[in-house]
Amino acid sequence: xxxxxxxxxxxxxxxxxxxxxxxxxxxxxxxxxxxxxxxxxxxxxxxxxxxxxxxxxxxxxxxxxxxxxxxxxxxxxxxxxxxxxxxxxxxxxxxxxxxxxxxxxxxxxxxxxxxxxxxxxxxxxxxxxxxxxxxxxxxxxxxxxxxxxxxxxxxxxxxxxxxxxxxxxxxxxxxxxxxxxxxxxx
Amino acid sequence: xxxxxxxxxxxxxxxxxxxxxxxxxxxxxxxxxxxxxxxxxxxxxxxxxxxxxxxxxxxxxxxxxxxxxxxxxxxxxxxxxxxxxxxxxxxxxxxxxxxxxxxxxxxxxxxxxxxxxxxxxxxxxxxxxxxxxxxxxxxxxxxxxxxxxxxxxxxxxxxxxxxxxxxxxxxxxxxxxxxxxxxxxxxxxxxxxxxxxxxxxxxxxxxxxxxxxxxxxxxxxxxxxx
Numbered sequence: 001x002x003x004x005x006x007x008x009x010x011x012x013x014x015x016x017x018x019x020x021x022x023x024x025x026x027x028x029x030x031x032x033x034x035x036x037x038x039x040x041x042x043x044x045x046x047x048x049x050x051x052x053x054x055x056x057x058x059x060x061x062x063x064x065x066x067x068x069x070x071x072x073x074x075x076x077x078x079x080x081x082x083x084x085x086x087x088x089x090x091x092x093x094x095x096x097x098x099x100x101x102x103x104x105x106x107x108x109x110x111x112x113x114x115x116x117x118x119x120x121x122x123x124x125x126x127x128x129x130x131x132x133x134x135x136x137x138x139x140x141x142x143x144x145x146x147x148x149x150x151x152x153x154x155x156x157x158x159x160x161x162x163x164x165x166x167x168x169x170x171x172x173x174x175x176x177x178x179x180x181x182x183x184x185x186x
Numbered sequence: 187x188x189x190x191x192x193x194x195x196x197x198x199x200x201x202x203x204x205x206x207x208x209x210x211x212x213x214x215x216x217x218x219x220x221x222x223x224x225x226x227x228x229x230x231x232x233x234x235x236x237x238x239x240x241x242x243x244x245x246x247x248x249x250x251x252x253x254x255x256x257x258x259x260x261x262x263x264x265x266x267x268x269x270x271x272x273x274x275x276x277x278x279x280x281x282x283x284x285x286x287x288x289x290x291x292x293x294x295x296x297x298x299x300x301x302x303x304x305x306x307x308x309x310x311x312x313x314x315x316x317x318x319x320x321x322x323x324x325x326x327x328x329x330x331x332x333x334x335x336x337x338x339x340x341x342x343x344x345x346x347x348x349x350x351x352x353x354x355x356x357x358x359x360x361x362x363x364x365x366x367x368x369x370x371x372x373x374x375x376x377x378x379x380x381x382x383x384x385x386x387x388x389x390x391x392x393x394x395x396x397x398x399x400x401x402x403x404x405x406x407x408x409x410x411x412x
Contacts, residue, residue, distance in 0.1 A: 097346070106409075110409055128387070
């Protein structure tokens with residue numbers, strides 16, 4: 001039961017990677033075309049990926065507590081997930097801090113590009129760092145890979161549905177904002 | 187060559203402005219000395235502990251003191267619409283960015299080179315055993331800190347929560363560079379030269395510098411002009 005729960009939520013991490021790729025694509029296309037639909041796509045993908053990553057982190061913490069007895073083993077995947085989560089959390093915070101829509105979309109797109117480039121570098125650094133220290137060996141539930149792949153596929157479909165919902169919501173919010181600005185200027 | 191002259195003009199302008207008032211460099215130096223002092227109160231430094239944590243401690247001090255300086259680099263241009271004047275000036279945005287990066291680089295390096303002897307004095311560490319290689323690691327790591335800090339300083343210059351957003355953006359993205367620099371510095375301060383087990387971290391530092399310098403130079407026009 002515990003292993004099944006861990007496989008279900010822990011497979012959020014590869015889905016978060018896919019979401020990061022979608023967010024990068026959205027950001028780059030936005031910077032080229034300045035079409036706000038792609039900015040909304042980047043935001044939706046980042047929010048979904050971040051939620052998946054948070055679920056994966058919670059699953060990892062709970063699993064390491066029940067299996068290894070400590071709350072945070074400096075497991076490579078867990079630490080990489082935390083670092084990537086922090087990077088994308090900064091993206092989401094930046095979006096909240098800028099009011100003006102065009103400036104917000106442009107700055108957020110730039111940060112998204114930087115964030116995506118940082119992910120592989122961080123993953124490699126953490127793997128090397130871990131190899132240097134003497135730490136408990138990484139453990140995963142038995143039968144992990146087959147369970148994880150099917151769960152990852154399921155989570156991918158859930159994430160795709162969530163992204164579309166968030167995209168529609170962001171588009172509606174933007175349309176409402178545009179109407180409000182037009183009404184204020186009249 | 188005209189491009190590099192423009193870069194030099196911006197760099198010398200910033201350096202001259204900073205060295206005349208010395209506000210940021212004094213604050214940065216004082217901050218780094220205070221952090222070194224606080225860490226010496228935090229635990230009892232024995233010989234082995236010091237050798238293990240020297241890299242981590244030094245780079246935390248450099249990152250925090252450096253961010254103090256980098257925050258000001260574009261924020262200094264806000265009064266009197268100087269930033270608009272610079273953006274409207276007939277020089278490419280990447281030249282403006284590179285000039286500011288170079289000025290920040292020199293200033294942060296100066297703070298670091300003063301903090302190193304202070305570290306040696308407070309913690310009784312012989313840090314100069316592998317000094318040329320330590321200097322190389324300092325140069326590469328400080329360039330990583332400067333490039334990321336300056337591009338995000340340009341990005342956050344007009345935000346009302348600028349002082350909060352800049353560290354929040356910079357530190358997570360700097361994690362690969364900081365980890366490599368910390369590992370190399372710990373080894374070098376401890377006396378072991380850069381060998382087969384350390385050269386990976388050096389390659390990571392160089393790769394990080396190249397990738398993010400390229401991306402910043404491409405994207406700075408978008409950031410500044412919009």
